[in-house]
Amino acid sequence: MTTDFRSVYAAVLHQWMGFDDAKSILKGDFQTWPLFD
Amino acid sequence: MIKKILLGLLVIIVLLVIFIATRPATFHLERSTTIAAPPERVFEQVNDFHSWPGWSPWEKLDPRMKKEFAGSSSGTGSVYSWSGNDKVGEGRMTIERSERPSQVVIKLEFIKPWIATNTTTFTFAPVSEGTKVTWAMDGNNNFMAKAMPFFQRWAAAQSEAALNNGKDNHPERILVVVELTGGNDGLNTVVPFADDAYYRSRPSLGIRKQQVLKLDDHFGLHPSCTGLHRLFKDGRLAIVHGCGYRQPNLSHFTSMEYWHTAEPHGSDKYGWLGRFADARNPVPVEDYIVNIAARQSLAVASARHAPIVFKDPRKFGRVGDDAQQKVFETFGREYPTANASLQFVNSLSRTATAGAARVRTACREYQTLMDYGSDNDVTLDLKKVAALIAAKMPSRLYYLNMGGFDAHAAQSNQQQLLLMYLSDALSGFMDDMKRMGRADDVVVMTFTEFGRRVAENASGGTDHGTATPMFVLGDRVKGGSTARRPASAIWMTGT
Numbered sequence: 001m002t003t004d005f006r007s008v009y010a011a012v013l014h015q016w017m018g019f020d021d022a023k024s025i026l027k028g029d030f031q032t033w034p035l036f037d
Numbered sequence: 038m039i040k041k042i043l044l045g046l047l048v049i050i051v052l053l054v055i056f057i058a059t060r061p062a063t064f065h066l067e068r069s070t071t072i073a074a075p076p077e078r079v080f081e082q083v084n085d086f087h088s089w090p091g092w093s094p095w096e097k098l099d100p101r102m103k104k105e106f107a108g109s110s111s112g113t114g115s116v117y118s119w120s121g122n123d124k125v126g127e128g129r130m131t132i133e134r135s136e137r138p139s140q141v142v143i144k145l146e147f148i149k150p151w152i153a154t155n156t157t158t159f160t161f162a163p164v165s166e167g168t169k170v171t172w173a174m175d176g177n178n179n180f181m182a183k184a185m186p187f188f189q190r191w192a193a194a195q196s197e198a199a200l201n202n203g204k205d206n207h208p209e210r211i212l213v214v215v216e217l218t219g220g221n222d223g224l225n226t227v228v229p230f231a232d233d234a235y236y237r238s239r240p241s242l243g244i245r246k247q248q249v250l251k252l253d254d255h256f257g258l259h260p261s262c263t264g265l266h267r268l269f270k271d272g273r274l275a276i277v278h279g280c281g282y283r284q285p286n287l288s289h290f291t292s293m294e295y296w297h298t299a300e301p302h303g304s305d306k307y308g309w310l311g312r313f314a315d316a317r318n319p320v321p322v323e324d325y326i327v328n329i330a331a332r333q334s335l336a337v338a339s340a341r342h343a344p345i346v347f348k349d350p351r352k353f354g355r356v357g358d359d360a361q362q363k364v365f366e367t368f369g370r371e372y373p374t375a376n377a378s379l380q381f382v383n384s385l386s387r388t389a390t391a392g393a394a395r396v397r398t399a400c401r402e403y404q405t406l407m408d409y410g411s412d413n414d415v416t417l418d419l420k421k422v423a424a425l426i427a428a429k430m431p432s433r434l435y436y437l438n439m440g441g442f443d444a445h446a447a448q449s450n451q452q453q454l455l456l457m458y459l460s461d462a463l464s465g466f467m468d469d470m471k472r473m474g475r476a477d478d479v480v481v482m483t484f485t486e487f488g489r490r491v492a493e494n495a496s497g498g499t500d501h502g503t504a505t506p507m508f509v510l511g512d513r514v515k516g517g518s519t520a521r522r523p524a525s526a527i528w529m530t531g532t
Contacts, residue, residue: 002278002279002504003277003278003279003280003281003504003519004280004281004282004283005280005281005282005296005299005484005507006282006299007277008277008280008482008484008507008509009299009309011509012212012480012482012509013313016207016210016212016480016513017207017210017212017313017317017433018207018210019313019316019317021316024316025299025309025312025313025316026299026309027299027300027303033277033519034515035275035277035509035514035515035519036480036513036514036515037513037514037515
């Protein structure tokens, strides 16, 4: 395993849904990639 | 003494009347903000009253507010009436002029707690950051309006909140999550064809290098994934390799629960999407979550939102024996009662009944010429999602699952068929979104509870493994692979 799946969740919540506080939903801070334009 | 008091009061009243009477006869309020979306997208959110629950703070002041739509489905002539608690009162909005994508003019009539008629104008101007949205309200100041200027300030504050809500929330955006149940074999989905260790571990199951649909000089998709390959080539598919969690659990049930709750080795009675819905909308938004399934997934379990859960839209509704049907019919329509509990049950019941009717109508009326591949579970479910999006449901989270991926034996044919169904359905769905003009608003994410072991087993299958790739697709997705170059196939699964 190299990627915690919650990193993808965090990217979707923050970058796509525009939700700034993904940390509170996922109960942790996860590194994300720029998945969206 | 009493005469002096009365005289004093009279003087105060006269001065107050003079003050109120000399206030301006008309008023104009205005607020602006910038939203990171093109004018067409923002315009759509305002031009269709059905979209208002997704962003309007008025909707949140009374979640049990009665709403009725009349006239045109959107644009000029569409009417939206509401009636609710003391905070929202009663009134009606009518779109009087709609100029796509620059302006929407609304006649706003308040009936309760006071009568007033104003004009609300939304204007949308393109700017480098997206769209500058300006809300303005104009009206006449009658005596009551002059006496209660706080109402105008309240209306302006609510509108400012609405504009900022839209700014922060991307209200037009939709997330579709597709669960691949059973543990899909990631190694034969995104094949590391340049890795000798892969072929050594899978002498019969390994996908030949000549067969894969190449993504780059190291990875290729399973040959049945032609639709996904097209999306990748178009830059609309992102592949995130090696997804999992520390100390993986190889039980389907337990691992899936971890993915549903986003809490490996912990527990939560609510799912990550349900928690997100609650955090985004502290006052629940009707029909915000849709789960296409016979049973609700833990992923969408929410403290405040009641997801729409259905598999067959024709049967979506309340069923029961004769006595139960009578109760459903009674509570499915307006049921006058002074009992607060019964009022609440009646409100919930009417909401559920209305939601079921909307779903049935949307699915019945939906038609598409897009090619989703053959009719199978995931195809039909994605068409239901497309139908609800086409019907402009206010739903923002869609969740569905596709089963059959647990291939301990005879994996080749089984996975080939499933991946073909999935790939064709996803590419057809994205084409359908483009046809509807919603391709910029919709993203699909796929996941499975774990991957499979690198080595094939003696039955022509693979056993439970750990990590697996996730797909994120859509027109606004930055396509490509997020992987570093793996040293070996083992890197991808973690086994």
